[in-house]
Structures are given as structure tokens and as C-alpha cells.
Amino acid sequence: MKKFLLPLGVAAVVVYSLLPFLWFVLASWKSPAQLTAIPPVVVPEFHWGFYRSAIVNYGLLGYIKNSAIVAGATTVVSIAIGALAAYALTRFHAVWLRWYLLVLLCVSMFPQIAVAGPVWRILNALGWLNRYPGIIVAYISFSLPLAIWILSTFFKELPYEIEEAALVDGCTRTQVLRLIVLPLAAPGIFTAAILVFIYAWNEFFFALIILTSPPLQTLPVGIALFPGEYTIPWGELAAASTIATLPLIALTLLFQQRIVRGLSAGAAKG
Amino acid sequence: MKPWPALLLLPLLFSPVHAADIRFVTWRDTQGFLDRLIAEFEAQNPGLKIVRDVGPHSSTEFHDLLAQKFRNRDRGMDVFFMDVIWPAEFAAAGWALPLDRFFARDAQKPFLPAAIRANTYAGAIYGVPLFVDAGLLYYRKDLLRKYKFSPPHTWPELLEQAKTIVAGEKDAGLTGFSGQFKQYEGLVCDMMEYILSNNGALWDEARLSGALRSAAAEEAVRFVRDRIIGEISHRGVLAYQEPESLALFSEGRAVFHRNWPYAWAEANDARKSKIAGRVGMTPLPAFPGGASAAALGGWQLGISRYSRQPDLAWRFVEFMTRAETQKRIALWTGRGMAREAVYRDAEVLEQYPQFRTQLEISTRAAPRPPTPVYVPLSNIMQRYFSAAISARDSDIDRLARHADREMDRVLDLLRPRAAR
Amino acid sequence: MKRFDRAAVWFVLPSLFLVALFSIYPICDSARLSFYRMILMLPWLGEKFVGLENYGDLAGDPVVLASLGVTLLFVAVSAALEVSIGAGMALLLNESFRGRGLVRAAVLVPWAIPTVVSSQMWRYIFNDRYGLFNFLLFGRDASRYLAPLAEPGLARAAIVFADVWKTSSFAALIILAGLQTIPDELYEAAEVDGASAWQKLRRITLPLLKPALLLALLFRTIDAFKVFDLVFVMTQGGPADSTNVLQFYGYKKIFAEGMIGYGSAISVGVFFISLALALLYIKLIGASVLESGAAR
Numbered sequence: 002m003k004k005f006l007l008p009l010g011v012a013a014v015v016v017y018s019l020l021p022f023l024w025f026v027l028a029s030w031k032s033p034a035q036l037t038a039i040p041p042v043v044v045p046e047f048h049w050g051f052y053r054s055a056i057v058n059y060g061l062l063g064y065i066k067n068s069a070i071v072a073g074a075t076t077v078v079s080i081a082i083g084a085l086a087a088y089a090l091t092r093f094h095a096v097w098l099r100w101y102l103l104v105l106l107c108v109s110m111f112p113q114i115a116v117a118g119p120v121w122r123i124l125n126a127l128g129w130l131n132r133y134p135g136i137i138v139a140y141i142s143f144s145l146p147l148a149i150w151i152l153s154t155f156f157k158e159l160p161y162e163i164e165e166a167a168l169v170d171g172c173t174r175t176q177v178l179r180l181i182v183l184p185l186a187a188p189g190i191f192t193a194a195i196l197v198f199i200y201a202w203n204e205f206f207f208a209l210i211i212l213t214s215p216p217l218q219t220l221p222v223g224i225a226l227f228p229g230e231y232t233i234p235w236g237e238l239a240a241a242s243t244i245a246t247l248p249l250i251a252l253t254l255l256f257q258q259r260i261v262r263g264l265s266a267g268a269a270k271g
Numbered sequence: 272m273k274p275w276p277a278l279l280l281l282p283l284l285f286s287p288v289h290a291a292d293i294r295f296v297t298w299r300d301t302q303g304f305l306d307r308l309i310a311e312f313e314a315q316n317p318g319l320k321i322v323r324d325v326g327p328h329s330s331t332e333f334h335d336l337l338a339q340k341f342r343n344r345d346r347g348m349d350v351f352f353m354d355v356i357w358p359a360e361f362a363a364a365g366w367a368l369p370l371d372r373f374f375a376r377d378a379q380k381p382f383l384p385a386a387i388r389a390n391t392y393a394g395a396i397y398g399v400p401l402f403v404d405a406g407l408l409y410y411r412k413d414l415l416r417k418y419k420f421s422p423p424h425t426w427p428e429l430l431e432q433a434k435t436i437v438a439g440e441k442d443a444g445l446t447g448f449s450g451q452f453k454q455y456e457g458l459v460c461d462m463m464e465y466i467l468s469n470n471g472a473l474w475d476e477a478r479l480s481g482a483l484r485s486a487a488a489e490e491a492v493r494f495v496r497d498r499i500i501g502e503i504s505h506r507g508v509l510a511y512q513e514p515e516s517l518a519l520f521s522e523g524r525a526v527f528h529r530n531w532p533y534a535w536a537e538a539n540d541a542r543k544s545k546i547a548g549r550v551g552m553t554p555l556p557a558f559p560g561g562a563s564a565a566a567l568g569g570w571q572l573g574i575s576r577y578s579r580q581p582d583l584a585w586r587f588v589e590f591m592t593r594a595e596t597q598k599r600i601a602l603w604t605g606r607g608m609a610r611e612a613v614y615r616d617a618e619v620l621e622q623y624p625q626f627r628t629q630l631e632i633s634t635r636a637a638p639r640p641p642t643p644v645y646v647p648l649s650n651i652m653q654r655y656f657s658a659a660i661s662a663r664d665s666d667i668d669r670l671a672r673h674a675d676r677e678m679d680r681v682l683d684l685l686r687p688r689a690a691r
Numbered sequence: 692m693k694r695f696d697r698a699a700v701w702f703v704l705p706s707l708f709l710v711a712l713f714s715i716y717p718i719c720d721s722a723r724l725s726f727y728r729m730i731l732m733l734p735w736l737g738e739k740f741v742g743l744e745n746y747g748d749l750a751g752d753p754v755v756l757a758s759l760g761v762t763l764l765f766v767a768v769s770a771a772l773e774v775s776i777g778a779g780m781a782l783l784l785n786e787s788f789r790g791r792g793l794v795r796a797a798v799l800v801p802w803a804i805p806t807v808v809s810s811q812m813w814r815y816i817f818n819d820r821y822g823l824f825n826f827l828l829f830g831r832d833a834s835r836y837l838a839p840l841a842e843p844g845l846a847r848a849a850i851v852f853a854d855v856w857k858t859s860s861f862a863a864l865i866i867l868a869g870l871q872t873i874p875d876e877l878y879e880a881a882e883v884d885g886a887s888a889w890q891k892l893r894r895i896t897l898p899l900l901k902p903a904l905l906l907a908l909l910f911r912t913i914d915a916f917k918v919f920d921l922v923f924v925m926t927q928g929g930p931a932d933s934t935n936v937l938q939f940y941g942y943k944k945i946f947a948e949g950m951i952g953y954g955s956a957i958s959v960g961v962f963f964i965s966l967a968l969a970l971l972y973i974k975l976i977g978a979s980v981l982e983s984g985a986a987r
Contacts, residue, residue, distance in 0.1 A: 010783045011794055018798050021856065024823045025812045033543045037518040039444065039820045040831045082705045089702035101703070108714040110913050110965035111721070114942045115958035119717035122343050142713035145706050147910070151865070154906055158872055174698060192868040195799070196861065203805040205920060209332070210339045213296070213324035221805040225327045229301045231513035231533055235815060242808040249803035250796050257795045335946040342731060342951075364732040364949065443834045453840075454929025507819030507838035509930050510846075519820055643732040647948040654754070658931040661843070684733055 022246070029239035036235045051236035052244070061241050063216065064223030069248065070133060071219055072201035075140040079197050080190060082141065083148035088178055090149075091156040092164075102153065105146035113143075113206055121210055131214040139207055144197045151196070155189025156182065191256050202249065220245050291318050293580070293587050296337060296351035298328040302604045312590050319583065330354045330456060334646075341366040341575070348575045349584040353398050355389045355569045355638060356456075356645050362392040363643030368574040369395040373585045381594070385567050386609050389638035397573060399592045400609030401600075404568030405629070405636035406464050409520065409528040409538060412551040414440070422553040424563075426465070426494065429527060429556050433503040436526050447503025449516045449525035452495075454657035457512055459639065459649050460566035461529060462656045465491040467564035467637055468557035473652065476640050479682040481675030483655060489667055491558065496660040496667070509661050521546060529555065531568060532607045535625050552625055554632050567636040569609065601626075607633060644681050651677045718962075725956040731949030745956035754932065754940065755957065759964075762936045765851060766915040766968075772855045773911045774904065777862025782896075784863065785870045795867075802860040810924030813853040814840070817925070843933030846926050850934050853921050858914065862907040869903025870896070909972055916965045937961050 028036060029052065030045035055061045090098040120139060121130070129135030163185075164177050172180070183190065205221040212218050218226075224241055227234055300306050309321045326336040334357065340348055341364065353361065361367035374396055379387050386400035408429075410422055414436050423429035433447025451457040463473055471487030474480065482488060500508060504525075508516065513530060517537060520528035521544035528534070541547040554563045572591060574584045590596060597608040601619050607629055613619055614630035639645065655674035659665050728741045749755050784795055801809070816823045819838035829835045839845040877895050886894070897904075919938050922928060928935035928943075938961060945954030 007783070007786060007788060010779075011788065014780050014783055015794060015797050017856075018801055018860065021812060021816055021823070022800055022804065024816065028815070034545070037522060037821045039519075039522050039524060040833050041821050041823060041826045043826075082709070085702040086706040089699040093699055097703075101707075104715075105710065106909075106913070106969055107962070107966060108710060108718065110916070110969065111714070111718045111962045112917060112938050112941055112958040114919070114938070114945055115721040115955055116714065116717040117339065118342060119720045120713055121339060123712065123716075125343065125345070138709070139713055142709040145710055149706060150906065150910070154902055155868070155872070158902075188868045188871055192864055196864065199799075199803055202803075205805065205807050209326070210336060213326065213336070215299075215323065215325050218325070221807045224805065225332065225807045226299045226325060228328055230298075230328045231517075231531060232537070233514045233811065235811075238808065238811055242804060242812070245805070245808070246800060246803055250800060253799045253803065254792055254796045257792055331947060338731070338946050338949065342949075360732045360949075363734070365734055453927065454931065455927045505819060505838065506841050507836075508841070510819065510838055510840035510926070515818060515820075522820070524820065646732075647950070650943060650948065653929075654932055657929050661841070661930045684730070684736065 022242075025239045026243045027239075028235060029243050031236065033236060051234075051240040054234075055237040055240040055244070059227060059237055059241065060215070060223065061244060064218060064220045065245060065248070067212075067217055068202050068220040068245075071136055071140065072198050074133070074137045075144060075201040076194050076198040078137070079141045079144045079148050080152075080194050083145055083152050083193065084178075084183070084190065086145075087149050087152035087156050088182060091153050092161070098153070102150065105149055109143075109146040117207065117210060120207065124211060130211055131217055133217070136208060136211050136219075139211065140201045140204060143204075143207075144200050147200065148193045148197050151193040152186070152189055155186045155192075159185050195253060195256050198252065199249065291583070292320050292322045293583055294322050294324060294347050294349045295587070296324045296326065296340070296348055298333065298352065299325055301328070302606075304600050304603050307603075308591065308596065308600075312587060315590075316586065319586075321587065324348070337361075337366075341577075344577050345575075346577050346579060349578040349580060350587055351573055351575060352401075353571045353573045355386070355400075355567055355571065356641075356649070358390045358397045358571065358573070359392040359641035360643045360645055361573065362395070362397040365576055367397040368576045368578070368581055369397060370399065370574065370585075371395050373589070374399055381612060382609050383611055383633055383636075385633070385636045385638050386569060386571070389567060389569075389641055390571055392641055392643075398571035399573075399588055400569060400571045401592055401597070402570045403607045403609045403633050403636075404531045404533075405565040405607070405633040406460060406529060406531060406555060406568075407565060407628075407632050408553050408555045409530060409534060410551045410553065411523075411526050411546065411549055413549040414526055415551065422551060423556050425559050426468070426498075426556045427559070430498050430503060433526050437503070444524050446505055446519075446525050448499055448508075448527045448529075449504065449511070449519040450499070450508055450529040451511050451513055451516050452500065452508045452657075452660060453510050453512050454653050455512060456649060456653070458656050459652050460568070462492065462495065462652075463566050463637070463639065464529070464555050464564050465495055465558075468555065468561045470558075470561045473640065474648065474678055474682065476642075479679075479685055481678035481682070483652070483671040483678070484668070484675045489671055492656065492659050492667055492671070494558075496663070496665065500660055501663065509657075532625075532629050536605050552628050554628075554635075563635070565632050565636040567633075567638040569607070571609075642685065644684060647681045648678055651681070721955045722959050724951055725959050727952045729951040731951060741952070745953050746960075748953065749956055749960060754935070755937070755960075757932060758935050758937045758940045761847070761932075761934065762916065762938075762961075763964075765847070765854075765918065765936060766912055769851050769854050769858075769915045769918075770908060770911045772851070773859045773862045773915075774866075774908050776855065776859040777864075777907060778866050778900075778904065780859065780863040781866035781870055782892075784867055798860050798863055800860075801857045802864075804857070806857070806920035807924070809853065809857055810921050813849065813921070814925050817849050840926055841930055843930055846930055846934050850918070850921050850925060853925065854915070854918055858911060862911055865907045865910075866900065866903050869900050869906075873899045905972065909969060912968055912972070913965050916961055 027045050030047050032046045032048045035042045035045060090101055124130050124135040159182060163181055167177050167181055203221055208219045208222045212222060227238055313320060326333045337351060382400055383403055386403050390396050390398040390400060418436055418439060420432045423432055437445055437447050451461050466488045469487045469491040471485055471491055472482045475482045517530055517534050519525050521538050523545045535552060538544050538550045539547045555565055557563045572588045574581050574588065578584050594610055594612060597610045598613050598616055598619060600606065601608050601613045602622060605623050614626045620626055651674055655670055659667050659670050725745055726740060726742055728739045730736055780798055817839045819836055824839060825836040839849045878891060881891050881895060917938055918936055919942065922934050922936055922939045926934045928939050937957060941954050941957035944950045944957060
């Protein structure tokens with residue numbers, strides 16, 4: 002029974018995840034007339050004009066570069082800061098941990114739109130509007146709740162005895178953190194990293210108001226700038242989404258391998 | 272005292288501030304004219320550089336961006352684009368600079384009067400119109416000719432023609448009408464055209480009270496719900512904005528189509544449209560006893576009150592809106608401009624003969640009444656219209672009464688303090 | 692212990708500083724504004740302190756109440772669907788089979804697509820004439836096509852579907868990582884005892900998965916309250932306000948209408964409702980999620 006269910010389940014999951022997107026990818030190869038044909042056309046004419054247009058007329062590659070820089074920096078720093086905080090809190094001070102996690106949760110619950118004004122003013126005062134540090138620092142702050150929550154959940158699961166043993170043997174806290182905790186918590190860390198990266202890659206609202214200068218704009222803002230006043234360039238949008246999603250797919254392929262490797266290290270502990 | 276906080280100020284040392292930079296908040300240049308014009312302006316004015324802040328073309332999103340900057344008193348903003356419904360709001364909020372000293376009555380004369388009216392608030396002018404749009408009716412020339420109809424002058428006439436043609440063509444995919452009825456600002460434009468052409472009004476500007484409950488307004492709304500949407504359109508139009516509604520028409524699936532002037536070029540583009548060359552354009556119909564009403568759209572240039580260099584800013588605005596520039600933009604893009612002379616220019620007419628009809632329609636276009644509280648009023652109207660037309664059995668009178676009450680509350684805020 | 696106490700403070704400080712500056716201070720400022728009447732385009736009315744008047748207006752505003760209903764419905768349905776579908780996907784992805792890495796990457800594609808793109812994509816798919824949705828249901832017979840975004844009930848379902856599609860992978864990822872921390876030995880021991888697949892699921896997997904499930908549910912619920920991009924692009928709150936979620940209404944009040952005080956009050960309202968829900972989860976399903984490891 003299982004032998005039959007598994008491939009069926011996998012097929013269902015793949016179709017569910019990819020079909021809408023594939024439809025959009027197909028649209029990127031259609032001719033302008035095919036895009037809004039009634040009834041819809043399934044097989045496109047394999048017309049590369051939209052890709053050319055997206056890159057040349059809409060500056061797609063520049064947006065991807067900016068997003069990569071912003072999201073990459075955000076992820077690295079956010080995970081670093083978050084891991085430190087999560088480690089400290091899960092090892093001691095039960096009371097602190099509970100309150101800090103609650104505060105972080107509350108903070109992430111507050112609607113972004115209301116927070117936009119003060120954040121803009123702070124960045125303006127620092128002279129960091131339309132600069133990488135401004136948007137990165139803002140993203141780090143907004144992604145910390147997610148990062149710390151996920152990392153704490155994983156750090157908590159790790160048995161403390163190993164670290165105690167290492168400390169008794171004379172290791173310093175940082176050594177314990179680096180050599181024992183991080184490898185064991187790798188699944189959690191890479192999970193948090195992927196989610197933070199994708200958050201920073203896709204964030205739109207703050208990018209719109211903080212980065213108004215074209216050379217710095219990130220991908221979501223760039224894409225929001227595609228539509229004209231009354232026209233939606235479906236073809237270029239589809240082409241841009243295809244190009245823009247490829248790096249993320251590559252990254253997740255890479256990351257998910259790390260999760261598995263982290264798992265084998267974790268299993269060894271049992 | 273720890274020195275760290277001071278480190279946060281370091282970036283300030285590195286932000287370049289160019290005294291002769293003019294900061295221009297605009298959308299992306301999708302048609303190529305902005306890049307060319309800005310290059311020309313910089314060439315003609317050595318030492319001046321235009322630095323662009325780019326926002327989305329969508330009116331609501333662009334408004335968000337501007338509101339955000341103004342609310343925080345952003346001094347790094349000089350010139351900006353304004354949608355036709357914002358000048359009163361920006362003027363009252365103290366965001367837009369009054370431009371009377373640059374743009375006096377005489378200078379305003381060559382512009383379309385409706386556009387000037389939309390930019391005027393409390394006797395002063397706050398924006399210089401650049402683009403002008405007006406709602407109009409597109410129709411299938413070939414189908415109307417086949418059934419020996421001339422373009423309809425009244426809505427009931429349009430209804431009959433649409434029904435006859437659809438029945439006669441025996442094409443299951445053909446409908447009578449395609450318009451914009453999604454719950455967004457465009458809905459107010461579309462509905463306004465019905466209400467005003469029935470001698471109704473969106474609200475009573477003199478008495479500062481709602482007017483949706485008047486017989487004329489309710490009749491118009493009922494007509495849209497029961498006839499236009501109920502009898503000659505797909506239900507889908509309730510989710511359409513301009514792109515979807517035009518796509519339906521261009522696919523040859525609608526006999527009549529309400530849209531802005533831009534649609535002419537799109538519908539006649541053989542690469543995208545199945546009906547290229549078979550499209551006609553005419554003023555919107557009216558109800559019997561009323562006059563055709565076209566909603567006024569368009570974009571104007573304004574100067575920020577927080578700008579540090581209004582005179583330089585004006586130099587750019589003047590350059591962009593002078594006669595030669597407007598004519599060139601028209602030639603390059605086919606967009607409707609704000610100066611009347613552009614529509615009469617021989618060169619322009621040769622390339623875009625439809626400008627003749629467009630001028631006729633734009634001259635009589637009606638702006639949505641300029642008021643600082645337009646957006647809240649619009650949101651109330653959008654809610655009302657959408658509720659009224661999307662349910663087949665909606666109680667229009669009750670909904671209108673409710674909407675009027677809400678509009679009264681908002682309009683009350685405008686009453687002089689002594690009267691309250 | 693005491694020496695590490697001080698070190699622990701340094702470990703936590705960077706995150707605390709950033710969160711305080713960019714989240715706590717703006718939230719307090721926003722909350723403060725909710726007690727004022729401030730209408731940007733009517734500056735002559737001034738910035739008056741009106742105490743709880745905005746909240747009173749909120750309670751009496753029929754749009755807010757309707758909006759609250761829409762939001763709660765949306766949150767309940769989406770979060771439930773996302774976590775269940777996510778759990779299903781995670782269980783599947785935990786099995787070993789060839790090409791598992793590729794399938795995992797495929798599952799993340801919906802989450803990876805920026806919402807600005809996916810909202811336009813869904814608008815394209817749900818179109819009543821040239822959309823994939825109708826094509827799948829009715830083939831080439833255009834006369835039977837539906838208009839999902841034009842009917843209130845269907846429009847809500849469309850938004851739920853679009854949101855669930857995107858975020859069930861987020862839930863799947865969290866639950867998957869949780870699944871992988873369950874030691875294989877437990878399963879092996881159960882097999883030796885003759886347990887069936889269903890029994891293994893019920894007795895081993897689900898209980899040990901509780902923290903991850905709760906985490907996923909918690910975050911999905913909170914995020915569902917904040918849904919905005921989808922509504923903005925697909926329906927703008929319509930038709931007839933049927934998809935007017937609170938966050939969208941708050942945005943319209945603050946940015947479009949310049950009614951800062953009232954809009955801030957709505958934001959504070961959304962916050963308190965999310966908080967109430969979060970506390971409810973934690974109380975009902977387990978405060979253990981907030982405990983530190985050393986306490987065990």
C-alpha cells in the first residue's frame with residue numbers, strides 16, 4: 002500500500018507546488034497575443050522577447066543583484082545575532098527566555114504599515130535612506146523574531162549534558178557553541194537561514210518606501226514597477242518571476258542538503 | 272559616555288549632497304519620453320541634475336509613497352507627479368506649494384479648463400497639468416455597420432444595440448459591454464459617468480452633504496446593476512480593472528468598451544489585438560435628458576512645500592509643461608496632453624487622428640470634485656457602488672442612505688469651525 | 692553561573708537593541724498616535740488628544756466589524772489548512788526516495804516567489820476569461836467560465852487558496868525540521884514491537900512533533916492576520932468589501948485617507964487580537980514552547 006501511496010503523494014505535492022508557477026513560466030514564452038487568448042492557450046510559441054525585454058528594458062538583473070546583497074547580508078547577520086541570543090536564553094534564565102520570546106512574538110504581531118512611519122524617520126535621521134545599511138538593518142530587526150524563535154526551539158531540544166561535559170573538560174563557552182552546539186543544531190540553523198533569506202528577498206513594503214532610488218531597488222520593488230498606468234506586462238512579469246526564482250531554487254537545493262547532513266550528525270548523538 | 276551612538280552618525284559624513292540636484296518623484300519611464308526630456312533639460316541647464324525617486328505607476332501605491340515622504344517632511348523632494356484627484360488634498364495638508372507666482376491666470380488659459388479646475392483649491396493653483404485622460408466609449412465599427420447602427424447617444428440605445436448584435440451574431444463568446452467595476456478608484460470613474468449623465472451628482476459640493484440618495488443617482492446605479500451588468504456583460508466585469516476589460520474587448524469578445532484614451536492604440540495594435548482596425552471611438556452615451564459625462568483623469572506636476580529650491584524646481588516643471596515639450600510627448604507617445612493646442616496641431620493630428628474626438632471629449636470632461644477629503648469619500652463610494660452592483664438583489668436605497676450618512680460625516684469635517 | 696550571566700547579557704544585547712529601536716519604539720509611537728485625532732489633509736483640525744475616542748469609533752464602525760469577521764474567518768481557515776497541508780508535505784518529504792532533494796526544492800517554490808509576483812500570478816490565473824483556473828475546470832468551453840474574483844464568497848476562497856499555496860511550504864519546512872530531530876531508534880524499536888505505520892504516526896511522530904506543529908501554527912496565524920499584498924493586488928478589498936481584511940482597512944486609513952489616529956487604533960486592535968490568539972494557543976497546547984532547555 003505504502004509503495005503506491007508514496008509516488009502518488011509525491012506527484013500530488015509536486016503538481017500542487019509547481020503548477021501555478023509553471024503556468025506563469027509558460028506565459029513568459031507566449032507571444033503577446035497568446036497571453037490573453039480566450040480560451041487559454043497551453044503550448045506557447047517559445048518566444049524569448051519577454052526575457053530580453055525584462056532584462057534590457059526593465060533592468061531585471063540590477064534588481065536581482067540588489068536583492069542578493071540585501072538578503073544575503075540580512076541572513077548572515079540575523080542568524081548570527083539570533084543564534085547568540087537563542088543560545089544564551091535557552092541555556093539559562095528560564096524567566097528571561099519566556100519574556101523575551103513573548104516580546105519578540107508581540108513585536109512581530111504588530112501590523113507593519115503602522116510601523117513604517119517611525120522606521121522611515123529613524124533611517125532618515127541616520128542618513129541611511131536609499132543605502133544598503135538602512136534596509137539591511139531594518140530587515141535584520143524584523144527577521145530576528147522569526148530567527149530567534151526557530152533557533153530557540155532547536156537549541157532547546159539539544160541535551161545539555163554534552164556541553165556540560167565539554168565545559169568540565171575545559172572548553173570555553175564560545176568553543177562549546179562553535180564546535181558542539183552549532184553542528185548539532187544545523188537543521189534548525191539552516192531552516193532559519195532559508196526562511197530569513199526568503200523573507201528578506203521578498204519583502205516589499207519597507208523596500209518600497211526606503212529604497213526609492215533605482216540603482217538600489219530590490220526585486221519586489223522592481224517588479225512592482227513593471228506595470229504601466231493601465232497596462233500589466235504579463236509576459237515580462239512572467240519572465241522576471243522565472244529568472245528571479247531560479248537563484249532561490251538553487252539556494253534551497255543547496256541548503257536542504259545541509260539539513261540532511263546536519264541530521265546525520267544529530268543521529269550520531271543518540 | 273559611550274562613544275558608540277556617535278558612530279551611528281558616521282554615514283552622514285558620506286552622503287553626497289549636491290546643491291544643484293533637483294529631486295523628482297516619478298514613475299518608471301515606460302515609454303521613453305522621460306529619459307529623453309531629462310537629458311535635454313540637463314543639457315540646457317548645465318550644473319543642474321535631475322535625480323529620480325521611482326515609485327509604482329499605480330495611483331494608490333504612488334500616493335502611499337508620496338504620503339509617506341510628505342508626512343515625514345522629507346526635504347529631499349522637489350518636483351513630483353500628482354494624480355488628478357490629489358491636488359486639493361495635498362494643498363490642504365500643506366504638502367504642495369501654491370504655484371500662483373509661477374503659473375498665473377494668463378499662463379493657465381492654454382490648458383484644458385477641467386484640468387485647471389482640478390488643480391485649483393481655495394482660489395490658488397497647486398499643480399501644472401501635463402497629461403489629461405477622459406473616459407470614452409469604444410465600439411466595434413464593423414459590427415455596428417453590419418447592423419446599420421450609428422454610435423449610441425443614450426444608454427438605453429446602447430443597451431438595445433448590444434442586445435441586438437449579440438443575439439444576431441449567435442456567438443456564445445460575445446458580450447455587449449466591457450467596463451471597470453472592481454472595487455477600486457476606477458469604479459468611481461465609471462459610475463460617475465452614469466450618474467452625472469443622468470443629472471445626478473456624487474455629492475452636493477455647495478451644501479457639503481451626500482447626494483447618492485437622489486432619484487437620479489439611484490436610478491443610474493440600478494441601471495448599471497440590472498442592465499449593463501445584468502443583461503449585457505459577464506459577471507466577471509465586477510473584478511476588472513483597465514487591463515482585463517481591455518483584453519476582453521481586444522479579443523473581440525465585447526461590442527462596447529468603456530476606457531481611457533490609451534486603449535485606442537492598444538486595441539489597434541495587430542500584435543496584441545484581434546480587432547485592429549475595426550475599432551471606433553465616441554463620447555459616452557447619456558441618459559435621456561442628460562448630457563454625456565466623461566470622468567477626468569491625468570497627471571500634473573507639483574512642487575513640494577518642503578523643497579529647498581522652489582525656483583529651480585519650477586524651472587524643471589516649466590520645461591516639462593511648455594508647449595513644445597507637450598507636443599513632442601504627444602508625438603512620441605500618443606498620450607492626451609493638457610494643452611489644447613496639442614490636439615489641434617497638424618503634425619500631431621496626422622499621426623493620431625483620434626485626437627480630434629479626444630479633444631471634444633476632454634473639453635467637456637468632469638473632474639471628481641476637488642476636496643481635501645476626496646480619498647475617504649471615494650472609499651465610501653467604492654464600498655457603496657460595489658455592494659450595490661455586485662448583488663443582484665441589493666437594496667440600493669438602503670445602501671445609498673447609509674453611504675450618504677457616512678459621506679456627511681466626512682464632509683462635516685470641512686465645515687468652518689464656527690458653524691460646528 | 693554568575694560569570695556567564697554577564698556574558699549572556701552580551702549575547703542577547705545586539706538583538707535586543709535592534710528590536711527595541713526598529714520595532715518597540717515604532718510600535719509605541721504608533722500606539723501613542725491611536726489616542727490622538729490626526730487627519731493629514733485637514734491640518735487645521737490639529738493633533739488633538741482624544742483618549743479612547745478612536746477605539747469607541749472602532750467598536751461602532753460597521754466596516755471594522757465586518758472586516759474583523761472576514762479576517763478571523765480567513766485566519767482560521769488558512770492557518771488550519773496551511774498547517775495540515777504542511778504537515779502532510781513534511782511527512783512525505785521525510786521519507787527517503789530518489790529525487791527527494793529536488794522535490795523539497797519544488798515545495799519551496801511557492802514560498803520563494805515574492806508576493807508581488809504571486810499576487811499578479813493569481814490575478815492572471817483567476818481571470819474569468821483567460822485564466823488557468825477556468826481552463827482546468829471547464830476546458831475550452833468559455834461559456835461556463837466562472838468569475839472567482841467577482842463573487843464575494845469565491846473571492847474569499849481565492850485569497851485563502853493563494854495564501855495557503857504560498858505558505859504551506861513554510862509550515863512544511865518547520866515541521867520537516869522538527870520531524871528530523873526525532874531519533875530513528877524510536878521508530879526501529881516500535882517496528883520490532885510490531886507497530887503499524889498508523890500507530891507509529893500517532894504514538895511517536897505526532898507527540899514529538901508538537902513543538903514544531905505549534906510553532907508553525909503560531910507563526911501562520913500571526914502572519915495570516917497580516918495578509919495584505921494578496922488583497923491589495925487581487926481584490927483591493929472587494930467585491931463589496933468581502934475581502935476587506937483589517938490590515939488592509941488599516942492601511943487604507945493611514946496611507947490613503949491620512950486618518951493616522953484611527954488607522955493606528957486599527958493596528959493596535961489587530962495587535963491585541965493576534966496577541967489574544969497567541970496566548971490562547973500557548974495556554975491550550977503547551978507552555979513548554981516558552982521553556983528553556985536547562986529547565987528540563
